[in-house]
Amino acid sequence: MNINIPKHLKKIRKIQQTPKDLIEFEELVKKHYENGEIRAPIHLSKGNENQLIKIFEYISEKDWVFSSWRNHYHALLHGMNKDILLKEIIEGRSMSTNSTNPKFYSSSIVGGIIPIATGVAKALQKQKSGNKVWCFIGDMTFETGIFHESYKYARNFNLPIEFVVEDNNLSTNTPTDETWGVKTKNIPEDIIYYQYDRDYPHHGTGNWVLF
Ligand SMILES: Cc1ncc(C[n+]2csc(CCOP(=O)(O)OP(=O)(O)O)c2C)c(N)n1
Numbered sequence: 359m360n361i362n363i364p365k366h367l368k369k370i371r372k373i374q375q376t377p378k379d380l381i382e383f384e385e386l387v388k389k390h391y392e393n394g395e396i397r398a399p400i401h402l403s404k405g406n407e408n409q410l411i412k413i414f415e416y417i418s419e420k421d422w423v424f425s426s427w428r429n430h431y432h433a434l435l436h437g438m439n440k441d442i443l444l445k446e447i448i449e450g451r452s453m454s455t456n457s458t459n460p461k462f463y464s465s466s467i468v469g470g471i472i473p474i475a476t477g478v479a480k481a482l483q484k485q486k487s488g489n490k491v492w493c494f495i496g497d498m499t500f501e502t503g504i505f506h507e508s509y510k511y512a513r514n515f516n517l518p519i520e521f522v523v524e525d526n527n528l529s530t531n532t533p534t535d536e537t538w539g540v541k542t543k544n545i546p547e548d549i550i551y552y553q554y555d556r557d558y559p560h561h562g563t564g565n566w567v568l569f
């Protein structure tokens with residue numbers, strides 16, 4: 359397992375969940391989905407449990423976490439109650455998991471969370487709160503213009519925000535490196551970064567569901 363953890367970060371907590379807990383949660387979601395109970399898209403995680411457990415050891419329970427359409431693992435690791443999360447998913451809100459306790463926000467719009475996360479970091483800085491924002495993005499989202507603008511602003515104003523790039527080298531089913539002509543990945547040292555192979559398709563479970 360190879361993760362770039364920038365040197366300024368310190369481990370601050372032990373994570374209770376095991377990889378098996380996370381995998382079993384997604385298997386439960388899969389079961390409900392294949393039973394035709396979820397009338398909205400789902401995006402499951404599998405293959406990055408160890409990496410995420412390690413990263414969440416650096417995240418305070420009081421911090422804000424921002425994630426994407428594929429957010430179940432992140433929400434659980436940040437302390438969201440699993441029964442509440444499952445209910446939200448079954449009711450069709452898998453792609454927009456939100457909570458104020460723990461502080462968690464996700465969106466299905468590629469790049470949508472990045473300026474919001476940056477703005478929240480600006481607010482935390484103004485309030486001198488001492489807490490941080492963690493913004494999880496995929497490898498294709500990392501390539502967008504909005505990421506580069508927000509990253510530049512965040513670093514130039516020293517905002518309390520960490521960006522985490524989760525690289526499966528795919529944007530739905532399109533290889534990101536081929537799309538952008540990337541020969542070698544050039545990830546800034548202050549970004550948390552890991553590569554993984556996804557185990558589920560981009561969305562759904564791989565099985566056709568009839569309602
Ligand atoms: C503005 C916008 N454009 C297109 C989409 C469709 N879309 C959903 S996820 C995705 C791929 C993003 O790839 P990446 O950032 O690498 O995330 P991954 O799903 O691989 O974690 C795309 C293009 C969208 N949700 N929002």
Ligand SMILES: [Mg+2]
Binds near residue numbers: 496497498527529530
């Ligand atoms: Mg990707």
